[in-house]
Amino acid sequence: MSLRVLGCSGSIAAGCRTTSFLVDEDILIDAGTGVGDLPLDELARIDHILLSHSHLDHVLGLPLLADSVMRRRAGQPPIQVHALPATLAVLREHVFNNLLWPDFTRLPHPRHPVLSLHEISTGQHLVLGRRERHIEVLPARHSVPAVGFGVEGAQGWWIYTGDTGPNPALHPLLANRPVQHLVIEIAFSEAERSVAADSLHHCPSTLAAELAHVPAGARVHLTHIKPGEMPAVLGDLTERLPGLALHPLTAGDRLDWD
Numbered sequence: 001m002s003l004r005v006l007g008c009s010g011s012i013a014a015g016c017r018t019t020s021f022l023v024d025e026d027i028l029i030d031a032g033t034g035v036g037d038l039p040l041d042e043l044a045r046i047d048h049i050l051l052s053h054s055h056l057d058h059v060l061g062l063p064l065l066a067d068s069v070m071r072r073r074a075g076q077p078p079i080q081v082h083a084l085p086a087t088l089a090v091l092r093e094h095v096f097n098n099l100l101w102p103d104f105t106r107l108p109h110p111r112h113p114v115l116s117l118h119e120i121s122t123g124q125h126l127v128l129g130r131r132e133r134h135i136e137v138l139p140a141r142h143s144v145p146a147v148g149f150g151v152e153g154a155q156g157w158w159i160y161t162g163d164t165g166p167n168p169a170l171h172p173l174l175a176n177r178p179v180q181h182l183v184i185e186i187a188f189s190e191a192e193r194s195v196a197a198d199s200l201h202h203c204p205s206t207l208a209a210e211l212a213h214v215p216a217g218a219r220v221h222l223t224h225i226k227p228g229e230m231p232a233v234l235g236d237l238t239e240r241l242p243g244l245a246l247h248p249l250t251a252g253d254r255l256d257w258d
């Protein structure tokens, strides 16, 4: 199984794209600005979009993608958008409201729209995509309702925490399965510890505590670091966790697992 990192930054700047991962060619996990680097043909192959939460850095690509692919997907089923009810409510009220953006859940035709919205819940197991991928909706603790996602391979899992602060509910779920890749968020350096706590993100001290629960054998990837903060975050984590190999994600990375 293979996944492409389209974006993994905590915000924008030159060379920084926000969160978006492509599983196979048809399942998108989060629709941050990174998805906008896909060629139009590849955008049009996306059949499912899973959203971890409603924040702009994770959904910004969705309304633009709908407009871009509407013509190419004429005659095809809608792209299914899967998210918590609270996340879908934000999209309906604040994005697809015909003010910020047209309602692409009714366009180009109310009976044949380019997008359809589907509720998910924490703990749910989904089977999605042309290759019938098994995806689990995982708990997350963020400033708005949020989830993470796990994608199962034949021998192990790719786990994405979503945006989250310390998240004890995830620990037993990690312990109970073979994890090949853990993509875990850290947004802030230790100097912004109080912002991290207020906004429910990790900084080095909270991430170090969280990583005590990572199963042996998992490759740990860092995502969502705010632009400009990489040296401070990595320097601090290396001092706190001298024995642990940490891999900061970069847009363009490809993760493979069995």
Ligand SMILES: Nc1ncnc2c1ncn2[C@@H]1O[C@@H]2COP(=O)(O)O[C@H]2[C@H]1O
Pocket (backbone or CB within 6 Å): 010, 055, 057, 163, 187, 195, 198, 199
């Ligand atoms: N209390 C806060 N103080 C400063 N910045 C914040 C605060 N809450 C949220 N933010 C910023 O707003 C951003 C919203 O998206 P994120 O949760 O990725 O990251 C958040 C922070 O960068």
